[in-house]
Amino acid sequence: xxxxxxxxxxxxxxxxxxxxxxxxxxxxxxxxxxxxxxxxxxxxxxxxxxxxxxxxxxxxxxxxxxxxxxxxxxxxxxxxxxxxxxxxxxxxxxxxxxxxxxxxxxxxxxxxxxxxxxxxxxxxxxxxxxxxxxxxxxxxxxxxxxxxxxxxxxxxxxxxxxxxxxxxxxxxxxxxxxxxxxxxxxxxxxxxxxxxxxxxxxxxxxxxxxxxxxxxxxxxxxxxxxxxxxxxxxxxxxxxxxxxxxxxxxxxxxxxxxxxxxxxxxxxxxxxxxxxxxxxxxxxxxxxxxxxxxxxxxxxxxxxxxxxxxxxxxxxxxxxxxxxxxxxxxxxxxxxxxxxxxxxxxxxxxxxxxxxxxxxxxxxxxxxxxxxxxxxxxxxxxxxxxxxxxxxxxxxxxxxxxxxxxxxxxxxxxxxxxxxxxxxxxxxxxxxxxxxxxxxxxxxxxxxxxxxxxxxxxxxxxxxxxxxxxxxxxxxxxxxxxxxxxxxxxxx
Numbered sequence: 001x002x003x004x005x006x007x008x009x010x011x012x013x014x015x016x017x018x019x020x021x022x023x024x025x026x027x028x029x030x031x032x033x034x035x036x037x038x039x040x041x042x043x044x045x046x047x048x049x050x051x052x053x054x055x056x057x058x059x060x061x062x063x064x065x066x067x068x069x070x071x072x073x074x075x076x077x078x079x080x081x082x083x084x085x086x087x088x089x090x091x092x093x094x095x096x097x098x099x100x101x102x103x104x105x106x107x108x109x110x111x112x113x114x115x116x117x118x119x120x121x122x123x124x125x126x127x128x129x130x131x132x133x134x135x136x137x138x139x140x141x142x143x144x145x146x147x148x149x150x151x152x153x154x155x156x157x158x159x160x161x162x163x164x165x166x167x168x169x170x171x172x173x174x175x176x177x178x179x180x181x182x183x184x185x186x187x188x189x190x191x192x193x194x195x196x197x198x199x200x201x202x203x204x205x206x207x208x209x210x211x212x213x214x215x216x217x218x219x220x221x222x223x224x225x226x227x228x229x230x231x232x233x234x235x236x237x238x239x240x241x242x243x244x245x246x247x248x249x250x251x252x253x254x255x256x257x258x259x260x261x262x263x264x265x266x267x268x269x270x271x272x273x274x275x276x277x278x279x280x281x282x283x284x285x286x287x288x289x290x291x292x293x294x295x296x297x298x299x300x301x302x303x304x305x306x307x308x309x310x311x312x313x314x315x316x317x318x319x320x321x322x323x324x325x326x327x328x329x330x331x332x333x334x335x336x337x338x339x340x341x342x343x344x345x346x347x348x349x350x351x352x353x354x355x356x357x358x359x360x361x362x363x364x365x366x367x368x369x370x371x372x373x374x375x376x377x378x379x380x381x382x383x384x385x386x387x388x389x390x391x392x393x394x395x396x397x398x399x400x401x402x403x404x405x406x407x408x409x410x411x412x413x414x415x416x417x418x419x420x421x422x423x424x425x426x427x428x429x430x431x432x433x434x435x436x437x438x439x440x441x442x443x444x445x446x447x448x449x450x451x452x453x454x455x456x457x458x459x460x461x462x463x464x465x466x467x468x469x470x471x472x473x474x475x476x477x478x479x480x481x482x483x484x485x486x487x488x489x490x491x492x
Contacts, residue, residue: 003423006266007414007474010174011458012396022172030166030253032090032101033125037249041131042123043115047072056197060234062155064114066197067107068127070231073314074189075105076124092124093314094185095441095453102166102175103182103226106216110136111155111235119215132248137215138237144211145228146277148347150202152237154230159216160186162226164260164267165253173262174455177430181453181477183226184434185441189314190229191344192442196310203346203435204228205428206281209271217246222257224267227431270424284348284421307446317441320450320484323403327364328482332447333406336481337375339443340436348421348428355417356432356476358440359465360408361391364482372468383468394461395454395478405482407454409461410436411473433476440479450484453477 045068056066073093080090105122109115117136120129142152151157162179171178194201212225272280343352359374371384392402401407410433417425437453444451461475
């Protein structure tokens with residue numbers, strides 16, 4: 001299955017949603033955590049207060065307190081809520097469709113004070129690193145990324161992976177998109193936290209899928225690699241060595257883990273191996289679609305610089321369950337959009353360009369006439385009119401899209417991206433949408449507003465934007481923002 005074939009087959013439409021009769025098998029719901037068998041060394045990660053003294057780097061090494069802060073604030077379990085008649089729900093610091101949390105994080109550590117070199121798996125509930133292997137394996141990841149300089153100099157390299165069954169249990173083949181949306185939400189947090197601490201971070205999109213899988217012990221079926229994040233600089237990795245087989249067994253997610261051939265075919269369509277990585281990066285870099293000014297460099301917070309602190313915004317973040325249909329100030333919305341649309345530092349665009357552009361329907365924004373708009377550094381009016389009902393319809397006929405102050409559709413020019421980046425460009429588009437969506441969440445939270453990610457009718461969104469003057473674009477993700485009547489704010 002080619003990636004465009006997958007894209008067409010996984011679209012939502014009013015007809016496809018009404019035809020669907022999928023029932024959730026609650027007895028076979030996948031576990032939200034990857035638990036290895038007992039016996040592996042575990043290193044708890046403290047969640048320290050905001051740094052007030054020396055920075056997170058000392059003698060060329062990252063401090064373990066910063067790594068704990070990064071992972072626990074970026075992707076850890078923050079709160080929990082007991083729901084009558086069901087299990088206790090444990091909420092993490094980022095938005096995940098259905099609360100299924102299909103993304104795992106691994107860390108190749110070689111330059112972190114207080115931690116031995118090794119390969120680790122991050123456990124978000126226990127806020128701990130589980131050591132899977134001894135030794136410094138950053139060089140192996142650097143080799144898998146065709147010598148990407150940021151990986152070769154990073155004291156710690158994170159690898160994000162996805163478990164198809166964990167999201168497909170509810171969302172079926174469309175769950176492939178959810179893997180990258182969730183990874184993007186996590187990366188939005190990690191980039192913002194690193195930037196606020198003055199630590200460089202770069203998302204690496206080009207890597208040998210098989211080599212990364214071999215290092216992490218992934219079978220390519222139950223778990224697949226999604227992205228790599230190089231954190232910090234100034235700690236050169238050793239040369240790559242032979243990769244010993246990982247012998248760490250882990251518990252099944254469900255009584256029956258059902259294969260997902262459509263998701264695996266979509267993942268395979270963008271795969272790279274060996275010399276293809278360097279060629280892909282060189283070709284994609286030359287043909288990159290321009291973005292805005294960089295965001296994510298040290299000292300700049302892509303999550304938004306106004307309102308409450310970044311840590312408090314992460315702590316209070318929760319998906320809105322309803323909006324109160326009150327207006328938001330134009331300046332507040334503009335700040336959210338500016339924070340969300342900063343460049344994303346990647347191996348393709350180290351300076352921080354971006355390809356996904358937010359288009360939005362303004363329902364209730366002070367000093368802004370209701371209508372359809374685009375934002376990419378400047379606000380551009382597409383068409384005026386009351387499109388609130390249309391926004392609700394486009395978001396799978398959900399009131400959230402209609403009642404929000406502004407409903408954003410994160411759009412990509414898929415032909416251009418696939419022309420520049422091949423089938424792997426589809427992964428890039430979905431991941432970037434997740435990052436932009438995560439930044440919208442963070443910035444909205446900093447301003448005391450609610451936000452929620454929504455699914456959508458694909459072709460209908462494209463047709464609506466074409467009608468108002470923005471043809472040829474495909475929706476990657478939708479995020480509604482506004483004053484929230486009720487938010488899913490979990491209790492401590």
